[in-house]
Amino acid sequence: MRTAYRVVALVISVAVGLQVASIALAGFTVAKDAGDGVAIGADYTNLGQSYHSIAGTAIGVLALGLLVVSFLTEVPRGRVLAGVVVGLVAVQFALAVVSFGLPALGVLHGLNGLAIAAVAGAAAGRAARQAGA
Template identity: 45%
Template sequence: MRMAYRVVAYLIAAAVVVQAAAIAFALFGLAKWVSDGATANESRLEHATFTGHSGFDIHAVNGQMIIPVLAILLLIFAFFAHVRRGVLWGGLILLLVVVQVLLGYVSFLVPGLGALHAINALAIFVLAVVAARADAVPRQSSTPAMPSGADRTSA
C-alpha cells in the first residue's frame, strides 16, 4: 500500500506539470491564431481549430476530473499505507485541489484570482512530491551515536 500511496502522489505531481504544459500550449496557440488575423470570442472559440485548442480541453479534464480523483485516492491510501504524516499530506493535497477547482471557476469572474490559481498549483506540486518522499526520509535509529571525539579505530 505504501507503493500505491507513493505512485499516486507522484502521479499528482506529474498531472500538475501536464496542467501547466496544456494551458501554455493552449494560450500560445490562441495568441498565434489571433496574431494571424483571427478574432476570438466565446462562440468562435467553441468551434475553432487553432493550434493549442486541445490544450484547453486537456487542462479542463485533467483539472476537473483526473487530479481530484487522484487526490481522493491518495487520502484513502494514506489511511492504509501508514506513511509518516501520510494522512496529513493527503488531506492537505485534497484541500488544495478543491480550492484549485474553485479558483479555476471563480477566476473567470475575477481574473486577478488566476494568479492564486497558478500559485496554488505550485503548492499542490510541492506537497505531492513531499508526500511521495515522506517515507523515503530515513528514520532516527535507536542506536546511540558515537561521541564526536571518540577514536574510531582500535589501536
C-alpha cells in the same frame, strides 16, 4: 500500500507539471490563432485548454484516491499530507471557477497548482524515505 501511496502522490505531482505545460500551450495557441485572424469568442477552445480542463478533473480524482490510500498505509503524516492535497485541489477548483469572472485571481490558481505539486511531491518523498527507496 506504501508504494501505491508514493506512486499516486508522484503521479499527482507530474500531472500538475503537465497542467502547467498545457495552459502554456493554450495561451500560445490563443495568441497564434488571434494573430492568424481566428475569432476568439465564447465557443473558442484549443487542445491546451481542453487538456487542462480534463486533466484537472483527473487530478481531483487522484487526490481523493491518495486520501483513501493514506488510510491503508502507515506513511508518517501521510494522512495529513493527503488531506492537504485534497484541500488544495478543492481550492484550485474554486479558484478556477472564480477566475473566469475575476481574471486576476488566475495568478492564485497558478500558485496554488504549484503548491499541490509541492505537497504531493513531499508526500511521495516521505513514502519513499520510509520504504528505504
